[in-house]
Amino acid sequence: MRGRDSVADLARLVQDIAAEMAEAGERGEVASYIPPLSRIDPRQFGLCVAAADGSLHAAGASEEPFSIQSISKVFALTQALGKVGDTLWRRVGREPSGTPFNSIVQLEREQGIPRNPFINAGALVVCDINLAGHEPRVAIGELLRFMRYLADDDGIIIDEAVARAEQATGFRNIALANYMKAFGNIRHAPELTLGVYFHQCAIAMSCRQLARAGRYLMHGGLYEPGGPRVIPAQRARRINALMLTCGHYDASGDFAFRVGLPGKSGVGGGILAIAPGQAAIAVWSPGLDANGNSLLGTLALERLAEATGWSVFSPD
Amino acid sequence: MRGRDSVADLARLVQDIAAEMAEAGERGEVASYIPPLSRIDPRQFGLCVAAADGSLHAAGASEEPFSIQSISKVFALTQALGKVGDTLWRRVGREPSGTPFNSIVQLEREQGIPRNPFINAGALVVCDINLAGHEPRVAIGELLRFMRYLADDDGIIIDEAVARAEQATGFRNIALANYMKAFGNIRHAPELTLGVYFHQCAIAMSCRQLARAGRYLMHGGLYEPGGPRVIPAQRARRINALMLTCGHYDASGDFAFRVGLPGKSGVGGGILAIAPGQAAIAVWSPGLDANGNSLLGTLALERLAEATGWSVFSPD
Amino acid sequence: MRGRDSVADLARLVQDIAAEMAEAGERGEVASYIPPLSRIDPRQFGLCVAAADGSLHAAGASEEPFSIQSISKVFALTQALGKVGDTLWRRVGREPSGTPFNSIVQLEREQGIPRNPFINAGALVVCDINLAGHEPRVAIGELLRFMRYLADDDGIIIDEAVARAEQATGFRNIALANYMKAFGNIRHAPELTLGVYFHQCAIAMSCRQLARAGRYLMHGGLYEPGGPRVIPAQRARRINALMLTCGHYDASGDFAFRVGLPGKSGVGGGILAIAPGQAAIAVWSPGLDANGNSLLGTLALERLAEATGWSVFSPD
């Protein structure tokens, strides 16, 4: 909508997309791996666009909190880069993995260095950095405060039932943490690092809260135009780059192909997408496709990017 | 340089970058796998920027033809999509590979379907599509005519010495083609498909020719602003997306992180990069880094993207 | 039957086993990958035991020639060790592969060195050694003479229709040979080495011929007790060891577990098994199990080993 969009047009487009998604027949499968997620009603759909001009455009269940799961990895990475800067990249790569999100194969081949910070193994190393010798609740409290600040909303909380369920069933993640510990790439006791990870995944947010929290990535690292700087401009670009190449696990290439925006999905059905200079977008629909990404969420973003021309690969 | 760039600024920047690269000490290693490439002087550097306004800004050895190698895969993909449209994606994926460019491992796991059209296996399937039952020289002639048209330059030729050397030493590519033939994903006799592939890789172009040939990807599929349509706008966006996620083999994530532009490299030391709506950029320096991408070419693009703000992940 | 067997008992046992197999309902699937093999009648079963005392005990279609396929790898290995001795092991390993017989994955990980001489890649290197700068027909003629000598039977021939079919459809083997050529582990032009391989696989033999040809492995390398030495005793032990650990591809462990004898199978449905000091056994039934080994052939050997106590893991 560069040059031709208007607040009115965007508001109508958001409503139209939500209406189309409400009607959709094929909605994907709700994640079944932990009970609190498996009980979510798959008919829900929420969308919120935080536009560059400060306006918010929401439709559907945009106020309903959902489990952000892996979307938290974007904010945890931002937090960890703030703590240790580019030394982080000695412990985590920045390449797409070519394997599913919870794969352990790559770690054996590459000696305990995860391919990127958005697969589970990489996110665990990020948690290990954020832990920094403290109690898990200190690290998780710090992350929560950061996200409340970004969203300007103190209502963001951790869903303790989800956190407990993650902990009780997260054997693959326990395996990943211990495996990297064997290579020396987890510095704390694995159960502490895992404690941070399980709680971070259990953060619950609405589309409105999530879209607002993502604004710094649209604004080149500023809280808002003319506002305080959250992170350097180069770091904002780089996080966007990582979201585009690695944000959807082994379907990242397809998301870039179809939507053309940096995005990060979670198995709770949420996606955060960034149109640099244009918008931060949060979408939520609990049904997942075969790759574990929100089926209608992806489709909604495809519609939005097509209609607005917001694809980063477009000349407009 | 959106909003603030000028022809003069860009011209000076291109000169400055070429001057910096001329001085660089660490220049990487020239590809050694075929004799005609291994004899290239590593001290060379060329750069050409075809800007959106039609202006061309060149510096260094920008008129020197070099072997474009894998950069040809972008044009061959464009050609194949023109022939068979999206049915192409039944035979080739669009995900980053997570493995080196000539890996055969992934093919076994995924039953002969290459991960994307820019790894060698994927490019061989694209050649098989372009062959379409004709003689190899017909398919290769067609590709050459297309590239001459795009660059508006009839001087683009195939370096027959390089083509012969590829053929004489290309055992891994012969293995890949026969392996996919075993899965039914090569339709012609493997030696015919390989004939197209080896000749396409041996196309020689200068930075000037290459930058001009890439303009349709900057202009959303148009030959030039207001000019004829080469491909649909959506297809141009999608090819850019594939270049960004898969264009630098197993260093694509790193290129996106550092440069932030869709790009495609070749082992001849060339890179074609696209800043949508801003520029098509060709850079050439024969020394390669450990991943087989031009060391100084990547550095030059990093400088250019930083100075101009052309990163697709930047809000400007 | 150590100490308690008799010629009469063994003769009856062989008849009983053949009778049981004639009645069997589940017979496996005939190999479908080349037409001449796919047309074989799955109801056939043949068995021949060449006992240590020189007696032969045969039942069923024991005079019917069949395509020995990979069983030829045992004789080709014997021939190659005679030419180059233990230097052969610089180019081929001696470990079970953990992957299917035609896998190419392992070659990438281990730089073109096949895991053992009985997977296709390893057998190709063995062919390359046997070729030794000659024409393919010289090497294959030499192997044929060796096998006729061992079996004392000039009726052993190559089935040219099978050889041509292998050549016309053997894309995976062509891939393997070219892939190893890229690593320098095939010394001749790949098509020459492949020519030897395809013809060797197409040797046709009856159970009677095959059991007799295998006697040197029962007799510690002697043609027969008191007869001329074919290979050193240590080499005979070692070939038996390789057959036990690697002779049935990725079901070698299971064959050792069930049958307990060194054995080599072929997709034509034949198996050669060796009971050191007791017998050389050839069995043939064209129906294969999921791992590509003769279903009834394996069952017949299990019965025979159980009844005779010939398992190498038995104290008798």
Add this chain to the structure above:
Amino acid sequence: MRGRDSVADLARLVQDIAAEMAEAGERGEVASYIPPLSRIDPRQFGLCVAAADGSLHAAGASEEPFSIQSISKVFALTQALGKVGDTLWRRVGREPSGTPFNSIVQLEREQGIPRNPFINAGALVVCDINLAGHEPRVAIGELLRFMRYLADDDGIIIDEAVARAEQATGFRNIALANYMKAFGNIRHAPELTLGVYFHQCAIAMSCRQLARAGRYLMHGGLYEPGGPRVIPAQRARRINALMLTCGHYDASGDFAFRVGLPGKSGVGGGILAIAPGQAAIAVWSPGLDANGNSLLGTLALERLAEATGWSVFSPD
């Protein structure tokens, strides 16, 4: 030594081999992964042959207890087969792995089913079976009683310092157990199963004790000739088969090639080898080769098998 050996000859041979090993220069590297093992003096060597006639022939440090580590997997497997019979094979394969002993890659490809009971993952499943709902100390006590009975020696104990060190550093094993738990192939809480595993690996035995404990595998499952049956004859053959194909991790093929006997090694430097009907042999030398098997232990067994003709692949 079938038919021609004598007690005097065997006694002299054992002394000669021990004398040769005492002189050896290249002795391998002592396992460094846990402190109690890394402090062992690499100059030690012990050998004990329990012959079929009941005689014992020992030399060197044959009375010195060492950490049997993975050799315990043979006895734990015997115990588990006694509990659940062949249903065990639904949870563990019986194929060589083609990967290192602590690899996790294969588990991902094969959905949590370890390739065989002698790699760490497989041994963990065996421990999970032996645990059978009890406290870890019950299962480990039962195993210890079984081994004391087999060796007729109540002096066999668990080295608690080793057990604690395993527990404190066994992150890869913790990863393996949790990873299989995620696939449902560990039934108890992973820490309980791991408790059994770490203690079982920490059993300390002398060569004399170990050779005696292995006699049932030489005698087709009998405690001694004419003695009580420990396990069925078929099961003894099958355990021997598994030791031959899988007992030396990714060097099992090489051990079969060189020694020709079923054997199981441990990183403490011990090896138990079985010559069916002839002898149970225990050898110990702490220095390991690149594959983690005792360097001099393997060499000593090679000498012994060559001199006695005990190879299972020999006609004698």
